[in-house]
Amino acid sequence: MSEIVRAQEVPAYTMMTGEIYDLIYADKDYQGQAAKLTELIDSNCESGGNRVLEAACGTGTYMQFLDPHFSVDGFDLSAEQVVAAKKRLPDARIEKADMLDFDMGGQYDAVLCLFSSIGYLKTKENLDKAIANMAKHTLPGGLVIVEPWLRAEDIKPGHISIEQGKNEQLAVQRMGKLVQKGTISSLAMHHMIGTERGIEHFVETHELAVYTDEEFTDAFHKAGLSIEIDPEGLTGRRLCIGKKPAQ
Numbered sequence: 705m706s707e708i709v710r711a712q713e714v715p716a717y718t719m720m721t722g723e724i725y726d727l728i729y730a731d732k733d734y735q736g737q738a739a740k741l742t743e744l745i746d747s748n749c750e751s752g753g754n755r756v757l758e759a760a761c762g763t764g765t766y767m768q769f770l771d772p773h774f775s776v777d778g779f780d781l782s783a784e785q786v787v788a789a790k791k792r793l794p795d796a797r798i799e800k801a802d803m804l805d806f807d808m809g810g811q812y813d814a815v816l817c818l819f820s821s822i823g824y825l826k827t828k829e830n831l832d833k834a835i836a837n838m839a840k841h842t843l844p845g846g847l848v849i850v851e852p853w854l855r856a857e858d859i860k861p862g863h864i865s866i867e868q869g870k871n872e873q874l875a876v877q878r879m880g881k882l883v884q885k886g887t888i889s890s891l892a893m894h895h896m897i898g899t900e901r902g903i904e905h906f907v908e909t910h911e912l913a914v915y916t917d918e919e920f921t922d923a924f925h926k927a928g929l930s931i932e933i934d935p936e937g938l939t940g941r942r943l944c945i946g947k948k949p950a951q
């Protein structure tokens with residue numbers, strides 16, 4: 705008789721190692737998006753330097769493609785993702801820290817928060833805190849660039865996502881279902897991980913807030929930043945482009 709397979713339920717980014725994350729997003733056009741960000745920063749930033757900080761940098765793939773042009777630091781809440789990012793960029797400064805209270809001890813020409821990471825903060829109060837902290841880490845004339853989670857009108861409750869990836873040691877199949885609870889999108893992500901030891905199944909629930917353009921505008925203004933919202937952005941999810949007044 706075959707073994708009974710039980711899925712392990714764990715919080716987001718507990719069992720999703722950097723290797724699994726990179727296999728899931730192997731087809732994401734990080735290089736093309738980093739080129740767009742480079743152009744955006746070069747044509748809008750007035751702080752005179754080339755230091756960039758990526759908040760919630762994950763495994764560091766944006767950092768890798770921004771690196772030749774900028775000097776890039778990063779941080780992430782997940783210890784697993786930080787280990788993977790350090791492996792990718794051994795010379796960069798990459799810390800384990802929270803967007804709500806990170807302290808990198810200095811200011812940057814641009815602070816970035818990409819691929820909907822801001823959604824994980826879940827409340828407007830936390831959004832205000834994180835944007836204020838990003839603004840604090842930005843030089844006068846510098847930029848804060850945030851890529852939100854989806855707009856309310858783009859959410860499809862019940863939507864099933866499916867991704868897969870494979871290398872020589874590991875095969876990943878991920879299927880997720882989106883349930884919308886008020887302003888929170890709850891994504892139960894089922895991962896099947898195949899290695900020579902067998903096939904493991906774990907479920908991570910990712911919860912992301914749907915913030916409106918008005919909420920972003922309010923958070924940026926409270927933090928002393930001007931804001932423009934590009935409705936398309938890098939991936940159709942909008943891009944909030946904040947600027948700190950030059951002194």
Ligand SMILES: C[S@@+](CC[C@H](N)C(=O)[O-])C[C@H]1O[C@@H](n2cnc3c(N)ncnc32)[C@H](O)[C@@H]1O
Nearest residue numbers: 717760761762780781782785802803819821824
């Ligand atoms: C969708 S991933 C994006 C990672 C990376 N920016 C990329 O585009 O590949 C979201 C990231 O946000 C991080 N994260 C979630 N909440 C966070 C917080 N409060 N502070 C810092 N990082 C956080 C997660 O650990 C995860 O690496």
